[in-house]
Amino acid sequence: MRTPHDLSQPVSTPGGRRHALGSLALVLVLCSPLVTLAQEETRTPTDPTLEELLAEAFKTRPELQQAEAPVRAARERVPQASALPDPVLQLGIQNDGFNGLMIGEMETSYFSIMVSQSLPFPGKRALRSEVAKLGATAASAQMGRVRLSIEAEVRRGYLELLLTRERLMLLERLQTLWKQSAEMARIRYETGEGAQSDLLRAQLELNRLRQRRIALQAEERVRVQTLNRLSGRPLETPLPTTTRVRDLGVPEPGDVEATEKDALERSPELAQQRALVAQAGQQVALARKERLPDFTVSAGVMPRGGDFPPMWQANIGVPLPIFSGSKQDRVVAERSAQADASARAVEALEQVLRLRVRERLIALAALRDTAAIYRDGLLMQSAATAESTLTQYRVGRASFASVLEANTGIIRDEEDYLRTLVDAQRLVIAQAEVSLEPVASIGGTAQAAGGMPGAGSTPSAPASGAAPTGGSPGAAASSSSSSMSGM
Structure with missing residues (x-):
């Protein structure tokens, strides 16, 4: 019996040398992204493009000016609250009779x-001013x-752009895989060792990849325009990226x-609510x-x-507060209830x-462990499986359906790994944003939510063209976690 090592050696068949060259090229394609995995650092590098986008967004976003206007209005109410009522000037005349002045x-x-x-009772003006100041603080x-x-919007948009461009790179890798598979199917067909259907299926998958590339390129253009809008740039401004x-x-x-x-300490909602609690306390006073x-x-x-002295x-x-039981006392009770509600809030x-x-820390820990599994073994194992399957197909010991499944599996694992990294970065962004949104999902495996790029027919789903589905930690929280097969 030949060992897996023996199977990787050329076999004396017509076109054997071409088989070996194709297998060697496939190994290089599969292993090229794995060289840097062992050296990967868990850090977020500084990205000049992202920093520039953030700086421009803070300068140009109309939402900032829109939010500043109510703050200015609230501050203008402070001097109004402590001002005295306007004095009243009265001019009159009193006359005896109607026959003349x-x-x-x-x-x-x-x-x-x-x-x-009018003069408010001492202390009222100071309390009114304090209530207005706390309203401005809120x-x-x-x-x-x-x-x-x-x-957070800019960072998420930039992350989506990076993911889209990385998926385009994966698509290129998948196209290389299918070209190698198509070439091997052609050689086997020409030598009478394979079926014509294998060659046709490989060519079909290559055409499907062209369709998906068009969709991904359109998605990339939308991501660029969205980022340009967020930073106040013309929509078609190019956005070169160096970070992956x-x-x-x-x-x-x-x-x-x-x-x-x-x-x-940093939550704006909590700071606002605390200011409202302090304001409610001053309103009670x-x-x-x-x-x-x-x-x-x-x-x-x-x-x-005349001679009359002025x-x-x-x-x-x-x-006279004779109705205070139904007015002033009720105001005190009303303000006290509002203060209690604010404290409970x-x-x-x-x-x-x-x-x-x-929630985010638990999800981040799960994603970190998941990424380690991909980085430390799963991706390399997936690449080795694809190489072995194609080698066995070359010598007639595996079906072309196995090649389809192996090609789909390696890219699915690669994209799931990327999706895991993206989900982790989304959690980091949400943490920096002090978001109140819940983490949608932190369970399951890092499988894709749908088919992968080039996920043609597999033995388990010969007609649908979809790969097995699953859910990755935090994947449900990703707006771009859709698989490439739906591009």
Whole structure:
């Protein structure tokens, strides 16, 4: 019996030397991306293109100006809240009878000039100003959310572009595999060792790859235009990239307590809610203070003309809170209920933030372990399986269906590995964004959600052209986790 090593040696058949050359080329194609796997570092390299996109986005995005306007409006309310009411000027006349103007002739006829000013009870103006300041603080926290979201959008868009271009590279590799398979099927057919259907099927898969390349190129153009829109550039501006998805790696999950603390400190929603809690507390204090009466002070002079000396008057008015049981007291109760609701909202938000942090850390650890499996063995094993299958087909010990499955499997594993790296980077972006969105899925294997590029008929699905399906850790959270077969 020939060993796998023996099977890799040329066989004395017509065209054997061409078989050997084809097998050698296939080995080089399969192993070329694996050389760097052992040296891969789990880091996120600095990307000048990405940094430039982020800088331009922060300068040009209209959403930033839109978010700044309510903050400016809230700050303008602060001096309004502490300002005194406008004074009131009253001009009047008092006259005896209707037969003529009697000022200067009658003692009780005169002009009047009166000024009045309302004065809030001491402490009310300061509380009103504090309530307005806290409202501005809450509004500015929303500005922080907009900035975090803009950065996350750009980073996710750039990640999608990198993945699309990497998938195009995988498509090129798959095309090389199918060319090698088609050449071998042709040689076997010409020498009478293989069926014509094998050659036709290989040619069919090559044509399908051309279709998928068109779809991927269109997707790449859309990704570029989306990124240009996010950074305020003309939509068709070229975006050259040097970073590859393989360069990103999977970072260490990090310490749970430190990550939670960071999220609680940086969360715009939590900062906003805390400002609203403080504002609600000041509103309760103000509502209690509102039960104390304001004052209205007025003074006036009344010239009487003639030999009559002018008159003057001064007044102070105080409202009588005889209906406070149905008004002021109810305001205090209302504000207290609102303050309690705000406090409970902070507690709930802190719980959600802690949960999201732990979800992402668990998912990141799972993705890191999954990536290690791919990097340390699965990809090399998949390449070796494809090489062995094609070699056995060359000597007539394997069917062409096995070649189809092996070709599909290696690219499926390669794309699943890339998808694992991308899902990990999405978690990192969400962590930096302090996102409140849940992790959609962290279970299952790193199988693709559908067929792979060139996933033609396999023994298990001869008609559909789809490879076996599965789910990768975090794959459901990926908007671009669709397989290449659907391109």
